Amino acid sequence: MLNKKHIIILAFIIVTIICYQFAITRPYTPGSLTNTSGTSFGNNNLDISELLRLQKDLKAQQNEIRKQLESLKFSVDNAEINGGAMCELDNNEERPRKQKSPIPKPTFESDPDLLYQMQLDERLKKTYKDQPNTCIPSDGKLLCLPNFIVIGTMKSGTTFLDFYLQKHPQIAHHNKKEIWYFNSYYANGIKWYADHFEQYNSLENQKLIGEATPFYINNPNTAPRMYATLKNAKLILLLRDPVERALSQYHFSLQWLKRNKQPALQYSFEHLIAEEADVIETCVRGHERYREAFAERKLAEERGEVDPDSTFDLIDPYYQYHSEKNWTFYKDCVKCDKCFQNGILHTSGHPTFGMLAKSLYYEQIDFWLDYFPLSQIHIIRYEDISHYPEKVLSEVEDYLGITHNDYGEFKPKNVVPHDKMGEETRSFLVDYFRESNKKLYKLLNRDFNWQSE
């Protein structure tokens, strides 16, 4: 009588023979034997109908072998269950009985299609990304653009975040943190933009691409351009207590002007913020007057009181006063109709401009919401970076759909040492940002716990 060992050896021999059979009767793969015109291939010179007949025969043989294999496996399994009990008695060992289902489940041996499907699934998994595909074909290669973009704000830890994300194994390297494509170099085109990032020639094992330009958030051209180019990109926005952010920008500006051999700033922080507050007020007020006057003019034209071809002049004393100063950010503001509507002065990227305006977060985000939904903007509270850097990074990783990385020790980046501001200035600024902060907390349904009182 056959014992378990014999059955297993026999089964092994049979399986080996069957595997050999499979190897020589592999399933027909479209494209391997025929071309699109249906003509014959190779040295055998077989025609297509003969090939199809052969394929049918092989499939039938294959099915027959598969059936035999299943019944053989079934009897081996049963013998193993029964024989197992005997072995337990022979060896006087306690061994748990195997709970085998009498109906065999499909395995690789019994179903080569299953093996193929699993291999395919594995391959698809490798190329699957929970990220928008931001690659386009160009000159026979893939041109890949960012999947995520840190859009601001200036002086809120963007260098820190970018530095550590660049250490993540699933993030591609860039040749610089701030590319300024959407605010300043848009005309250079996407090839120029893509050249700043490590590129790939296949979707397999592709990394995520990202950059961090803090001036994107406050430039009125950026959101529409970004929407037109990368409307599915994941956006990241860091926000710092607006009062502290403004002071940090001032000190950074002093340093920047020196480093770039520019004339030093003539004014104190207090002087600049007072002046900017006046400009913002004027700018917004000036635009309101302009709109009112323009509406009146249109009515007068309709009533036939004014010749529509005559010029429409609005002499606003505030407007004139600030225009004469030729401030870049005032000119930007004049050009940006949408900014006026939001009551916000969008400022140029120059570090000395917009110490207040860049801290009016609600107004800036409100503008972006015309292009991107809030769910597409991951917001980080700057103050959490120093207290919980691991948490901040792991939340970013979750948002980007990448693994949690061990970054080692965290160190602050881009630090500009400076003194604290005076109490009077602080209370002016706290007051100045109160309304905007309130609206921000409501919009994001989140209390940033900045010094509001």
Ligand SMILES: Nc1ncnc2c1ncn2[C@@H]1O[C@H](COP(=O)(O)OS(=O)(=O)O)[C@@H](OP(=O)(O)O)[C@H]1O
């Ligand atoms: N880990 C950590 N903890 C606390 N603070 C940190 C950290 N890393 C960077 N920083 C501070 O972030 C400020 C620089 O921000 P940015 O890199 O966004 O500046 S920039 O806009 O790119 O110039 C700058 O703030 P100031 O020093 O007040 O100017 C940095 O000191």
